[in-house]
Amino acid sequence: MEKLCPICNSICTKHVRCTMCGEFMEDMGRNSQYYDSYSAEAEINNSGKCIHLYHCNKCNEENLVNITEIFI
Numbered sequence: 001m002e003k004l005c006p007i008c009n010s011i012c013t014k015h016v017r018c019t020m021c022g023e024f025m026e027d028m029g030r031n032s033q034y035y036d037s038y039s040a041e042a043e044i045n046n047s048g049k050c051i052h053l054y055h056c057n058k059c060n061e062e063n064l065v066n067i068t069e070i071f072i
């Protein structure tokens, strides 16, 4: 079994509402600032979380959401 982020692997989508205006936010993918070095990536993998950046097209609010990885 492998532990994978369901959002990155298109298994499911998570709908996040903007805290500012209540619109659904768009998933911008993994927040790359957490993955730009090998050690950071290893740390994230161990935590079992995938951090996604969500963006609101209406008011430009951005939100970091922890996605719990699941066993495939």
Ligand SMILES: [Zn+2]
Pocket (backbone or CB within 6 Å): 005, 006, 007, 008, 009, 030, 050, 051, 052, 067
């Ligand atoms: Zn992910």
Ligand SMILES: [Zn+2]
Pocket (backbone or CB within 6 Å): 018, 019, 020, 021, 022, 023, 056, 057, 058, 059, 060, 061
């Ligand atoms: Zn908004």
